[in-house]
Amino acid sequence: MSTAVPQSLRMTEAAETELVETYQHLHANPELSMQEHRTADYLAQRLETLGLEVFRCGGTGVVGILRNGEGPVVGLRADTDGLPVLEDTGLDYASTATGALDDGTEVPVMHACGHDTHMATALKTAELYAGAPDAWAGTIVFVLQPGEETAAGAKAMVEDGLWDQAPKPEIMFGQHVMGGLAGTVTLMPGAAMTTADSFKVTVRGQGSHGSMPEHSIDPIVLAASMVVRLQTIVSRQVAPQSAAVVTIGSFHAGLKENVIPDRAVFTLNVRTFDPQVRETVLTSIRRIIAGEASASGAPEPVIEDISHFPPLYNDPAAAGALAAEFRDELGGDQVIAGTPVMGSEDFGALADAIGVPSVFWFFGGFPAERLAEGPAPANHSPFFGPVPQPTLTTGVRAATRALFSKVGKK
Secondary structure, rough: OOOOOOOHHOHHHHHHHHHHHHHHHHHHHOOOOOOOOOHHHHHHHHHHOOOOEEEEEEOEEEEEEEEEEEOOEEEEEEEEEEEEEOOOOOOOOOOOOOOEOEEEEEEEEEEOOEEEHHHHHHHHHHHHHHHHHHHHHHEEEEEEEOOOOOOOOOHHHHHOOOOHHOOOOOEEEEEEEEEEEEEOEEEEEEEEEOOEEEEEEEOOOOOEEOOOOOOHHHHHHHHHHHHHHHOHHHHHOOOOOEEEEEEEEEEEEOOOEEEEOOEEEEEEEEOOOOOOOOOOHHHHHHHHHHHHHHHHHHHOOOEEEEEEEEOOOOHHHHHHHHHHHHHHOHHHHEEEOOOOOOOOOOOOHHHOOEEEEEEEEEEEEEEOOHHHHOOOOOOOOOOOOHHHHHHHHHHHHHHHHHHHHEEEEE
């Protein structure tokens, strides 16, 4: 049975103003995955000021523990990294930050996936609970996780002893802003987001002068054949009732128009829900790449792992109970029963590491008048700029209510 959040856990007008200011500061100061050093310092300082026990974990990860007597332990995760995207939102607080990729290349950086909203709402939620000890009992673990965009952060925190240092929660909660209607929350039980596997493929050929192709094994032609064949996997080797995506996201070869290079490099990304479908797709990828190389008389290509995102699975019973809490909190019309999305998240790794359930939901970030013009800018777009309100307030209310469903005094 749901119980309303008391007034002591609700924001004042001044708190809402400060929430927006926090968000705008974070939006203007993004950092790349696993490089969130200034961000981590800022988050740690904010949590320490609230009286939480704070420790660093997984490099640039920050954990804040808020204890308030005996009771359940529950976790809330917010991710902290930005993306190598040049912002084009036109916002007064738009990012002009730059960063360096692993190879040293300088790139623009933007919170193009809304992680700034996740951090801002988590900080405000922590502030509300720290200021209302009479309203709840137990322990809340705030996990401010780096490196979500590269699937490195959750893994790094777990391997660095996250759950050896922090109390183990009975459930993990997480949320993500999307391009939907501001003020709404979308939640789905069961499979919510896909497993994602990314690879780098180096196709090795034999270079030659452009006028003498007979002396070459042209890696561009060979890799192009692979790319075309790889796109037949989903249409011809996966059942129509099953979901899968194979995307080739980059292709690089050669430096001059009259030189046949000795190699080509492309990267690909695979999204699946079902483990058997995943195995079919990955096996097919390796077979096609090896087969095309063999047919051309080329050396076997080199396939290297880039990243792996675990599946995101919402515990059905917990998701159903939380949907009822959200309907009571926000109103029935504001809570949407979602369907699985082909995006990916490493959030699930935090709960999987200790064998507890988790629930992850989405909240909208764009006003009705903007959506009436057409679809909102997608996450990772240079135009992705959620309207601060009611987006942020909805995120705080959802996070506060989710936690209160476990630690609140009934």
